[in-house]
Amino acid sequence: MRRLLYACLGLIAAPAFAQNIQNNPGSNHGNKFEQLGTVLPTPNEYRTASGAPGPKYWQQRADYDIKCELDEEKLRLTGSETVTYFNNSPDQLTYLWLQLDENEHSSENNANYQDASTIGKETVDLAVSRMEESKNDNGVNIVKLTDALGKPLKYTVNKTMMRVDLPAPLKPGQKYVLKIDWNYKITDRMKEGGRGGYEFFAEDGNHLFTMAQWYPRLCVYSDFQGWQNHQFTGRGEFALTFGNFKVQMTVPADHVIGSTGECLNYQQVLTPAQLARWQKAQTAKDVVEIVNLAEAKAAEKNKSKAKKTWIYKADNVRDFAWTSSRKFVWDAIPATVEGKKIMCMSFYGKEAYGLYRPYSSKAVAHTIKSYSKFSIPYPYPVAQSVEAANGMEYPMICFNYGRTAPDGTYSEQTKYGMLGVIIHEVGHNFFPMIINSDERQWSWMDEGLNTFVEYLTEELWDNKFPSRRGPAAYITDYMKLPKDQLEPIMTNSENIIQFGPNAYSKPATGLNILRETVMGRELFDYAFKEYARRWAFKHPTPADLFRTLEDASGEDLDWFWRGWFYSTDATDIAIDTVRYLRPEFSEPSNNNASGTKKTKLAKPQVNAFEDLSKIRNREDKNIVFEVDRDTTLRDFYWRYARGLEPYDSTTYEVPATSNVTKADDEVKKNFENKHVYEIAFSNKGGLVMPIIVEFTFTDGSQEVDRIPAQIWRKNESKVTKVYVKNKEVKSIKLDPMKETADINEANNTWGTIAEPSKFQLFKYKQNTRGQSTGITPMQKAQEKSKEKKAF
Template sequence: MKQLLLASGLLLSLAAPVLAQENIDKSKFRQLGQELPTPNTYRTASGAPGHEYWQQRADYTIKAELNDDNQSLTGSETITYTNLSPDVLTYLWVQLDQNIFEKNSITNLTRTSKIPDKPTFGVAEALAEQTFDGGYKIKAVKDANGRALPYVINATMMRIDLPQPLKPKQSVKFSIDWFNYINDQRKQGGRGGYEFFPEDGNYEYQMAQWFPRMAVYDDVNGWQHKQFLGTGEFALPFGDYKVSLTVPADHVVASTGELQNTDVLTSTQRSRLAQAQKANKPVLIVTPEEALKAEKSKAKGKKTWTFVAKDVRDFAWASSRKFIWDAMNVNYAGKNTMAMSFYPKEGNPLWGQYSTEVVAHTIKVYSKYTIDYPYPVAISVHGAVGGMEYPMLSFNGGRPEKDGSYTERTKYGMISVIIHEVGHNFFPMIINSDERQWTWMDEGLNTFVQYLAEQEWQRDYPSSRGEARNMVTYMKMDKSLQQPIMTNSESITQLGNNAYGKPATALNILRETVLGRKLFDYAFKEYCRRWAFKHPMPADFFRTMEDASGTDLDWFWRGWFYTTDHVEQELIGVRWYSVDTRNPQVENTRRRAEINAAPKSLSQQRNLQDIPKTLVDVKPELNDFYNTYDPLAVTEESKAQYQKYLQSLNPEERALLEKGLNFYEVGIKNNGGLVMPVVMQMTFQDGTNQIVRIPAEIWRYNDQEITKVFVTEKPVASFMLDPFQETADIDMSNNAYPQRPQPSRFELFKEQPRGITPNPLQQQMQRQGTARPQTN
C-alpha cells in the first residue's frame, strides 16, 4: 500500500491523454460513416422507412397435384405482379429454387469433397454421379391472354421478358405451368421434400420452395437475383395466396393460410376443430387411431384442399396419411390464433405432449418482444428436416426412440427447434429481411428472441445459444477460421456460430450489459414495429436501435459485426493508496504495526543463532540517545502540527479526511481488440462485495490499455473482471487480482462401445417394467 499526501483541497488529478491527430480515423469509436449507406427518402437516418418508401407486391393463385406413386408434383400458377416502385421494368425475375437439385447445378458442381484412404461403399455411393432427376420442368409461361412469354433460365433464376414495359403503379398478370420430382430429404437433402417410412410403406411430404416465386426488386439492390446455392435463403415480396392442393383422399394437409373447404374433414373432425378454437390445451383433430387406420388402408381417390393466406411472403404445406393433428387457441392482446401440430406416430410421446404447447408459448413470448402475431394460425410439422420455416408453418425435427424413450438432449432439442422455427414467423416472414444476403438479420435476431422464449419456458433452460459464455469457444478460435457477421451466407465457413450464435450473443450482451433491458427492449420493439411487413436492411436495424435507445452504438456494431475481434480483458495490476491523515496517533500506530508485521530476513533469523550478543550488548557504554530514541513516539510537537493542519481544511475536506478512504489504481489491458464495458467486482476484506459497471467509452482514448482509480471506504481484498461472464471474455484466467488458480480436472476412462448404455428414460422404463415412458 502507498499513501497519497493530499494538499489543501484534497484533489486527485487525473490527466486526460492527448489523442494524436493521425490516430483519430483508427479509433474503434469512429462513426460508421463509410460502412452505412447514405440516408434518403426511402430509408431515413433514424432507421425508419422514409416517406417515399415502397415495395413490390406479388399475388398468387396456384393449383397443384401431388402424385404419391412417383413422388412428383404438377402445378400451375397465376401471378399478379404490381410495380409500386418509381422505376419502369422491362422484365421480371422469378426464383426456381428446385433447380438446385439439377445434376449440373452450381451447388452440385462447386461442392468440394475428398476420398478417404479407405473408402467404404457408403462413401463411394455418396461420391457417385447424381441420378436424381431434380429441378423444374417448365411447361409454359404465358401472359393473361394465354400468349407465350419469352423467358430465359439462369440456374436458379428465370427472367421473363415483358411484351411492354411495366410502369409504376401498373400490374401484370402471367402464368407458369411446371412439373418436378420431389427430392428424398435423407438422400438429396434440401429444405423440403419427402420422407419414406419403410415400416408401413407411407410417405410424408414437406413441400417447401415448391413453386416458382417472384424475386424481390427493391430500392437497395434492384433485383435480388443472387443465385440460390443452398445456404443463403430467400428474399421474397408480400402478397395474397389462394392455393388448391390435390392429394390422395386419405391424406391430411397442413398449410400456410386458412382452410376454406372444411368438408375435406369428417363431421367429427370438424366438431373437434371447433372445440379446439376455444380450448386452452391441445385437442386432437385427427387421433392416433385414425392416423394408424389411414396408414394401413391407403384409400383410393383424391381430395382437393383449398387454403387462403393474406399478406404473406411465401407458402408451404405438408401432406401425409400418417398425420396426427392437434390444435388449441392462443389469445394474446385480445387476438385469437390457432396453434397446431401435425406429426406421425413416430413423433410420440414427445410431440403430443409438447409441440402445440411450444407453438403457443412462442407466439406469446415473441409477441411481447416484437409485435403482436398477426396471422390466424401457427403450425409445427414433424418430419425428417431438422428445422425450416415458412409463414404460419414450420418443419421441425426431434424424434424419440422406437420404444418411445428419448434423451434429455432430444427433448430440449425439439422444444428449441420448434421455438426457433415458429419464431421465424417474425424474422423474416413478417420483418422481411434479405436472407439471401444477410443471414444474421433473420437467424441471429430470431436466435436471440428464441433464447428469451426458452428462458420463459423453464427456469435455467439449457439454451445452447444466447449466453455470452457459450460463445467463447468460437470467438477464441484462430481468426483465419472466422468471418465477420457482415459476410454473405455463402462465404461463411461456420454458419451456425457466425449467423446464429454470435449475433444472438451480441444482442444479449447489448441488452444486459451495454444498454440495459429497458432501453434495449423499447428499441428492439420499435425496430420490429417500423419494419413489420417491410424489407429492412442492416443499416435500418443499426440506426433504429441507436435512435430509439438514444445511444451511440457505432463502436458496438463495428466490433461485433464488422470484425473478428474478440473480448479479452486482462487485469494487469493493482496499486493501493490510502490518504495520509497526518494524525501522528493514527499514522505512527499504523507504521509501527507494519514494521512489527514485516518478516525478518533470512540473515536476521540466522544471526539470532550465530551471534548470541552484539558489541553494544557486551559494552552498554556504547549506547547513546539514538539507541533508545523512538521515531514513532507521539510528541506534543507532532500533535500541535496536526492541529494546525486540521485548521487549514474546510469542513468538506475535513470530513473526507476522516473517512480513511482507500484508493486503488487498477490497470486493464484489452488483448482481444473488441472494446467492451468494464465490469469490475471488488470483494472487501469483510467479505462483502460491490459491482462497478463502466461504459465501453472508457477505451475511447486508448483502446489497448487503461488505468482506473477506484475509491472505497473499506479495504479491498480482491478484484475480478467480468465476474458473471457476461461479455464473452475468452480468457478468465487473467481477470482476477490477486490471480486465482483455474481449476482443471482429468479423468481416467476406457471408451465403451456405443449403444450399450440405455438413456435415462429407458432405464426408468426398465425399472418400472413399462413399454412406454411415464410422462407427467
C-alpha cells in the same frame, strides 16, 4: 432455420471479410469509436437516417393462384400458377426474375457453388455417393409460360433463377399477369438434403411430404438492391415479395394437409367426426386431436387410391408451404394475443406422438405469445408445427424434429432439442416472415435476430431451460479461434465457414449483451419493438436495424456494431496491475521555506512571421484598422508589440504560488480512512466492451462497478481507473457473471493486493479562471514609471 446436417468430408471455404473502415488505423485511438457513417448506406427518401422507412418507401407485391397435384406413386408434383405482379417502384421494368429453388437438385441448373472435399480412411456410402457427379436432372420443368391471354413469353433459366422478358416495359403503378405450368420430381430429402421433399418410412410403406420452395416465386425488387437474384446454393435462404395466395392441392384422399393460411373447405375434406373436433378445438382449454392416433395408424395400413382437393387462402404473406401425409396425427389449441385468437396446431406421425402430443402445440402457443411481447402482435390466424425430422420455417407453418424411442421414451436432450427447434422455427414467423429481411444477403438478420428472441422465449418456458445460444459465456470458444477461421457477421452466407456460430450464436449473443449489459432491458426492449413495428411487412437492411436501435434508445452504439458485427475482434480484457495507496498529509513540496521562485517577463505575443493576409490588409488603402480609427484602444501592449515599450530581460524573484495547500482537519477526516486502488486494464482481444469489476473486501462483502465501453475511446489498448473505497479490498475480478464474452478468464483476477504505498493528499485552493496572476510586463513598466516620477 435449424436442421440436422449430414457430416461433410472436410469441406473448406475461403473467408470473405466485410468492410470495416478505420480512419486512424495506425493509432491507439480514433478507430473503435468512429461513427459508421462511412460504412452504412446514405439515408434517402426511401430509408431515413433514423432507421425508419422514408416518405417515399415502396415495395412490390405478387399475388398467386396455384393449382397442384401430388402423385405419391410417381413422386412427382405438377402445378399451374397465375401470378399477378404489381410494380409499385418508380422504375420501368423490362423483365421479371423468379426463383426456381428445386433446381438445387438439378445436375444441369444448380447454382454450382462447390466446396472443396477430402475423403478419410473410413466413410459411409452416402458421403461417397454425394461426391459422384449426378447424371439425373431433377430440376423444375417449365412446361408453358404465357401472359394472361395465353401468348407465350420469352424466358431464360440461369441455374436457380428464371428471367421472364416482358413484351413491353412494366411502368410504375402497372401490374402484369403471367401463367406458368411446371412439374418436378420430388426428392428424398433424407438422402439428398434440401428444404422440401419426402421422407419414406419403410416399416409401413408411407411417405411424409414437406412441400417447401416448391413453386416458381418472384424475386424481390428493392430500392437498395434492385433484383435480388443471387443464386440459391442450398444455404442462404431467400428474399420474397408479400402478396395474397389461393392454393388448391390435390392429394391422396387419406392424406392430411397442414398449410400456410386457412383452409376453405374443411367440410369437404374432413370426416364429420374430425370436423366436430375441429369446431370443439376453437374454444378448447387444452389440446384437442382433430385426427387422432388411431385414425392415423389405420390410414397407414389402408392406402386410398382416391384423390381429394384441399383449398387454402393466405393474405399478406411472403411465401407458401404445406405438408401432406396419411401418417399424421393433427391436434390444436387456441391461443389469444391481444384479444385475437390464433389456432396453434401440430402434425406428427406415431413416431413422435410421445413428445409432440404433450408439448408441440403448447410450445407453439407459448412462442407466438412471447415473440408478440418482444416484437409485434402475431398477425396471422394460425401457427403450425410439423414433425418431419427437419428444421425449416415458412409463414404460419414450420418443419421440426423430435421422435421418441420405439417404447415411447426419450432423452432429455431430445426433449429440449425439440422444444428449442419448435420455438426457433415458429419464431421465424416474425423474423423474417413478417420483419422481412433478405436472408440470402444477411443470414444473421434472419437467424441471429430469431435466435435471440428464441433465447428469451426459452428462458420464459422454464428457468432451467438449457439454452446455449444467447449467454455470452457460450460464444467464447468460437471467438477465440484463429483469425483465418473467422469472418465478420456482416459476411455473405455462402462464404461463412462456421455458419452456426456466425449467423446464429454471435448475433444473438451480441443482442443479449446489448440488452443485459450495455443498454439495459428497458431501453433495449423499447428500441427492439420499435424496429419490429417500423419494419413489419417491409424489407429492412442492417442499417435500418442499427439506426433504429440507436434512434429509439438515445444510445450511440456504432462502437458495438463496428466491433461485434464488422470485425473478428474478441473480448479479452486483462488486469495488468493494481496499485494500493493510502493518503498521508504534509506540506506541499513547492511551499519551500523562502516561498519564492525566479522568473522572467513574457515577451511580446507577435506572430513569428507576417502572413499574406496581414501584408495585404496593411497594403489595402480601403482598410482602416479599429485601433487606428480609435486611438484610445492603444494600450501598453499595443506599444509593446511594436517595440515602443522595451522588453525587460531581467530575472526576478517572485512569491511562489500554488493551487494546493496543506490538508486541514476536514480533509483528514474525510480521507484518512480511505483505501485507494489504481487498476490498469489492457484490451488484448481488440473488441471494446464495458469493464465490469467485482471487488471482494476483507470482510467478505462484494461490490460491482460497471464501466461503460466508452472508457476506451481515448486509448483503445490500455486504460487505468482509480477507485476510492471505504474498506480494504482482498481481491478483484473482471466480468464475474460472464457478460462480455471474454475469451480468457485467466487474466481477469487479481488475488493478492500488495501492501499500500503512500500518496500525498492536499487541500485544493480554488483559482479564478482568466484572472491575471504573477508578474507581468505592464506591472513592471508601471513600477519603473513610478520610480522615475519619485526622482
